[in-house]
Amino acid sequence: MVELSPPPEGADPSQHTPSPLSPTSQLHVATAALVALEHTLGRFYRLALTVVVLAILFLLISTGGPVLMVVCASALVAVVLHGAAQWITHLLRLPEWLSVIVLVMVIAGALTLLVHISGPDIMVQASHLRTALETQIRTLRDTLNNDALGHLLMDHIPQSMGGNQTGPGARSLGADFAGSMTNVLTSTFGSVGTLIVIVIAGIYFALSPRLYANGVLRLVPEGHRPLARKLLHTIGHTLGAWVAGQMLDMTVVGFLTWWGLWAIGMPLALPLGLIAGMSNFIPYLGAFLGATPALLIGLSVSGREALLVLGLYAVIQTFEGYVMSPFIQKRAVSMPPALTILSQTIFGAFLGAWGFIFASPITAVLLAVATQLSAPLKPKDEI
Numbered sequence: 001m002v003e004l005s006p007p008p009e010g011a012d013p014s015q016h017t018p019s020p021l022s023p024t025s026q027l028h029v030a031t032a033a034l035v036a037l038e039h040t041l042g043r044f045y046r047l048a049l050t051v052v053v054l055a056i057l058f059l060l061i062s063t064g065g066p067v068l069m070v071v072c073a074s075a076l077v078a079v080v081l082h083g084a085a086q087w088i089t090h091l092l093r094l095p096e097w098l099s100v101i102v103l104v105m106v107i108a109g110a111l112t113l114l115v116h117i118s119g120p121d122i123m124v125q126a127s128h129l130r131t132a133l134e135t136q137i138r139t140l141r142d143t144l145n146n147d148a149l150g151h152l153l154m155d156h157i158p159q160s161m162g163g164n165q166t167g168p169g170a171r172s173l174g175a176d177f178a179g180s181m182t183n184v185l186t187s188t189f190g191s192v193g194t195l196i197v198i199v200i201a202g203i204y205f206a207l208s209p210r211l212y213a214n215g216v217l218r219l220v221p222e223g224h225r226p227l228a229r230k231l232l233h234t235i236g237h238t239l240g241a242w243v244a245g246q247m248l249d250m251t252v253v254g255f256l257t258w259w260g261l262w263a264i265g266m267p268l269a270l271p272l273g274l275i276a277g278m279s280n281f282i283p284y285l286g287a288f289l290g291a292t293p294a295l296l297i298g299l300s301v302s303g304r305e306a307l308l309v310l311g312l313y314a315v316i317q318t319f320e321g322y323v324m325s326p327f328i329q330k331r332a333v334s335m336p337p338a339l340t341i342l343s344q345t346i347f348g349a350f351l352g353a354w355g356f357i358f359a360s361p362i363t364a365v366l367l368a369v370a371t372q373l374s375a376p377l378k379p380k381d382e383i
Contacts, residue, residue, distance in 0.1 A: 069351060069354035069355065069357075069358050070194065070197065070198055070201075070354075071201075072358050072361065072362065073198045073202075073358065074197075074198050074201035074202045074205060075202070075205065075239065076202070076239065076243055076358075076361060077198060077199060077201075077202025077203070077205075077206070078201075078202040078203075078205030078206040078209065079206075079236065079239045079240050079243050080202075080243055080247075081100055081103060081104070081202060081203065081206035082096075082100070082205075082206045082209055082240075083240050083243075083244065084103050085099035085100045085102075085103050085206065086099070088102055088103060097207050097208065100203065100206045100207050101207075104203060126271050128267075128268060129268045129271045129272070129293070129297070132267075132268065132296075132297055132300060133293055133296055133297070135300070136296040136297065136299060136300045137296065139300075140296070140299075209236075213232050216228070216232065217229060217232070230372065231369055231372060231373075234368050234369060234372050235365050235368065235369065237368075238333055238364050238365050238368040239361060239364075239365065241332040241333050242332060242333045242360070242361050242364045243361070244332060245328040245329070245332030245333065246280075246281055246283075246360075248324075248328060249280055249320065249324060249325065249328060250277045250278065250280045250281055251277065252320070252324060253276055253277050253280045253290075253316060253320055254273050254274060254276055254277020254278070254280070255273070255277070256316050256319075257272065257273040257276040257277065257290070257294075257312070257313070257316060258270055258272070258273025258274075258276075259273075260312040260315075260316065261273060261294065261309070261312065264305070264308045264309070264312065265305075266294070266297070266298065266301075266305065266308075266309060267297065267301070268297060272293060272294045272297065275290055275293055275294075276290035276291070276294070276313075276316075277290075278290075280320070281357070282344065282356065282357060282359075282360065283335075283340050283360050284337060284340060284341055284344075285341065285344055285356075287313070287317045287320075290313075291309075291310075291313040294309045294313065295309055295310060295313075297309075298310075333364045333367075333368075335360070335363060335364055335367065339363065339367075340359075340360055340363065343359045343360065343362070343363040344356055344359040344360070346359070347359035347362065
């Protein structure tokens, strides 16, 4: 223990007692305390606000996720229409809204002409494709059920996917479309009605995108509006680049598949090519979805035909993955393959088929926003 020595003799005891703070110093201390308290309360407020926003987002996704996916699909349609309309505006010097109307009329006329010329043939081929697929699936199911190992495998596959499993585990991918708003969309309107809603909403978004963007900005506090405006521009540019890249990818894959199947004498080459092209809207995993119908049809013809189909799809996907995709990503949106597949798995688990389809554009937007909000790594900080 340290002993305190008494003050020296003759010393003034008042010199060893702390002098009271002056009014100015007391004011500075009180101000510093208030600033510290305000800083602490501000951090608590931001934390609470973040928790509330995340909770609201989780609630929206869990109860009305498919409705949010419909909004996402409408945004993609609007991005396509707005981007194409800008070319018309540049060439014809028309207002943007009039360019959108001209574009919609041209697309509607082209689809009407296509249906008039090739509609009956496409419908016949689609009907034949459906019949062939149903027959081949039944044959494959019977073959698996007659084998011990195959029967065991079928017992773990839901009935909605062709298996034998019944009960709660046999829910289809569309079973995640739960929620009141979702039931309205799926039961009242159906798939065609939902598609019509997406197209109409996309057209309205494309006619006046600034109206909706400014409406979003009004909800943002004034001090944060410059950042919000920058993020909205980033989201629009990212969606436009992603859609342009995927449309080019889908077109090339669909054409190559159709031409290749026709060259090897495969029946129903046109609808199978359309399926392969549309399936490529989903990066990586869509390639397997697009190849499955062609392989089933090939098996119904002969084993040699199935091997030719498998080789054709392997060549096309190798070309797409190692030649075309890097070329597109240099000019569009680059996403790591592992992150793309993980995002499809996560969104598919929460939102079903809708989340599986739109996982890639949503992930591309989230990556772009995170890049804008975060500072780049310095060389010394990199691993």
